[in-house]
Amino acid sequence: MFKYQFRWDTVWGSFDFLMGGLQMTLIISAITLVLAMLGGLIIALLDMSRFRILRWIGISIGEVVRNTPILVQLLWVYYVLPIVFGVRIEALVALIIGLALYQASFISEVYRSGIQSVPKGHREAAQVLGLTPFQSFNRIVLPQAIRMTLPPLASNFVQLIKFSSLGAVISVSEITRRGMELSATNFRPLETFTFIAVVYFFICWPLAMAIRFWERRLQAR
Amino acid sequence: MSISSPLILADGVSKKFGANQVLTRVTLEVLERDVVCVVGPSGSGKTTLLRCLALLEEPSEGRVVMEGVPISTPSPSKQVKAAARDVRSEIGMVFQHFNLWPHMSVLQNLIEAPMRVKKMPRDQAVAIAEGLLNKVDLSDKRDAYPARLSGGQQQRVAIARALAMNPKVLLFDEATSALDPELRREVLAVMRQLAREGMTMLVVTHEMGFARHVGTRTVFMDRGEIVEAAPGSAFFDAPQTERARRFLQQFEDE
Ligand SMILES: Nc1ncnc2c1ncn2[C@@H]1O[C@H](COP(=O)(O)OP(=O)(O)OP(=O)(O)O)[C@@H](O)[C@H]1O
Ligand SMILES: [Mg+2]
Numbered sequence: 469m470f471k472y473q474f475r476w477d478t479v480w481g482s483f484d485f486l487m488g489g490l491q492m493t494l495i496i497s498a499i500t501l502v503l504a505m506l507g508g509l510i511i512a513l514l515d516m517s518r519f520r521i522l523r524w525i526g527i528s529i530g531e532v533v534r535n536t537p538i539l540v541q542l543l544w545v546y547y548v549l550p551i552v553f554g555v556r557i558e559a560l561v562a563l564i565i566g567l568a569l570y571q572a573s574f575i576s577e578v579y580r581s582g583i584q585s586v587p588k589g590h591r592e593a594a595q596v597l598g599l600t601p602f603q604s605f606n607r608i609v610l611p612q613a614i615r616m617t618l619p620p621l622a623s624n625f626v627q628l629i630k631f632s633s634l635g636a637v638i639s640v641s642e643i644t645r646r647g648m649e650l651s652a653t654n655f656r657p658l659e660t661f662t663f664i665a666v667v668y669f670f671i672c673w674p675l676a677m678a679i680r681f682w683e684r685r686l687q688a689r
Numbered sequence: 690m691s692i693s694s695p696l697i698l699a700d701g702v703s704k705k706f707g708a709n710q711v712l713t714r715v716t717l718e719v720l721e722r723d724v725v726c727v728v729g730p731s732g733s734g735k736t737t738l739l740r741c742l743a744l745l746e747e748p749s750e751g752r753v754v755m756e757g758v759p760i761s762t763p764s765p766s767k768q769v770k771a772a773a774r775d776v777r778s779e780i781g782m783v784f785q786h787f788n789l790w791p792h793m794s795v796l797q798n799l800i801e802a803p804m805r806v807k808k809m810p811r812d813q814a815v816a817i818a819e820g821l822l823n824k825v826d827l828s829d830k831r832d833a834y835p836a837r838l839s840g841g842q843q844q845r846v847a848i849a850r851a852l853a854m855n856p857k858v859l860l861f862d863e864a865t866s867a868l869d870p871e872l873r874r875e876v877l878a879v880m881r882q883l884a885r886e887g888m889t890m891l892v893v894t895h896e897m898g899f900a901r902h903v904g905t906r907t908v909f910m911d912r913g914e915i916v917e918a919a920p921g922s923a924f925f926d927a928p929q930t931e932r933a934r935r936f937l938q939q940f941e942d943e
Contacts, residue, residue, distance in 0.1 A: 587788070589784055589786055589788035590788055590790055590791075592745055592784070592788065593782075593784065593788040593789075593790070593847075593850075594790075594802075595744075595745065596743050596744075596745065596777075596778075596780070596781065596782045596851075597778055597781075597801075597802035597806065597850070597851070597854055598777045598778030598802060598806040598854065599801075599802060599805055599806060603805050603806075607801065607805070608790055611792050612790075612791070612792050615792070
């Protein structure tokens with residue numbers, strides 16, 4: 469590499485500042501995951517509804533969200549929603565709403581495939597024994613489906629850690645945003661962004677590996 | 690309800706899947722303590738008939754009648770639906786692929802329906818379950834999960850689970866077909882024991898030995914119809930139709 473004088477001390481000097489951003493990143497991801505799990509449930513219920521209009525709404529949300537860029541969605545939530553509803557929303561709130569909506573559209577599919585992973589015969593056995601459809605869903609399908617959906621939900625958390633960096637664009641003070649601010653004052657983008665990439669990597673990579681191991685164990689069941 | 694009415698009756702049952710006519714006016718009655726064996730080539734509609742009797746499929750024509758009361762008809766009335774709910778758990782079914790619930794232990798599999806459907810107190814359900822596990826010789830597997838059991842053990846648990854609801858009739862759909870030959874024997878032994886105790890059974894099977902020696906009546910199905918029905922081993926000793934003779938030929942070297 470060309471002669472470059474690394475100045476890692478500029479990063480260490482702001483270690484607490486960046487770690488505060490990391491904390492923010494993780495909190496945003498966790499809150500968003502919970503909201504996205506609820507949102508995913510609502511979308512899944514809409515998709516399976518008996519009423520055509522509700523089904524149409526559920527499917528439309530999914531299609532729109534999956535076929536537009538997440539950054540555009542965030543900008544839309546941040547700049548357009550306030551105009552539509554006439555209220556100012558915090559960048560942080562906009563980020564969480566936008567990300568949650570985005571992930572919810574995927575999580576609704578996770579739920580669906582979790583439920584479909586339970587063999588029909590398990591429900592038929594319950595039906596023949598006299599369990600009601602509700603009991604059968606509650607006692608036979610749901611517990612098995614939940615087990616299948618946990619690893620994909622954990623994967624969603626990993627994705628959220630990465631996607632939450634988009635908050636930087638609307639100045640949410642998570643770790644990427646703080647990196648941008650730091651490099652604007654220390655003029656050391658190389659050290660700063662390398663450090664940040666390494667932080668993301670060492671959080672996401674072990675999680676991703678653990679999830680893969682977990683999924684393989686479930687499949688071997 | 691008259692004394693003479695069969696325990697369960699398929700009364701002119703037809704079933705179509707789209708344009709595919711799978712059953713054509715099948716009439717079959719099962720009397721108390723009968724062990725009716727249903728044999729026939731693959732695709733002849735045996736499973737579909739059983740599923741109609743187990744109320745898993747609705748007939749396209751005809752009806753299913755239990756002790757004189759219709760419990761399944763095409764587009765059933767409220768009355769028929771209510772009758773079906775009442776007798777639902779009196780018709781037990783054992784599936785080819787066991788269909789045990791993998792997230793529950795053997796004991797939990799056995800007590801689930803008695804507790805939820807019959808609202809039986811747990812102690813009582815457990816006592817019954819333990820008795821049944823003893824009967825199918827699996828007392829030591831009480832707390833095991835299905836995945837840890839052999840196929841033969843799983844099927845015996847499935848039989849015990851069906852018995853836990855104290856059904857009036859048990860339907861078996863090729864209960865041994867998914868098993869290795871050595872494991873079949875232990876399941877067949879349980880079925881033979883049940884027959885000896887007077888359990889009413891409708892058994893779809895490829896085990897001609899079981900049909901001949903344990904069955905009180907053998908029904909031969911082909912292409913969605915009952916072609917022949919004969920008591921005990923008569924079907925095997927003197928098949929009346931060419932189709933039945935051809936079917937039986939495959940088993941001659943057994
Ligand atoms: N749910 C379904 N939808 C469409 N067709 C079906 C359905 N279930 C069964 N069939 C068709 O009905 C016919 C009879 O099937 P069935 O399973 O009752 O036969 P079977 O006698 O049990 O055969 P096997 O000995 O192979 O188990 C087959 O042609 C099958 O493809
Ligand atoms: Mg079959």
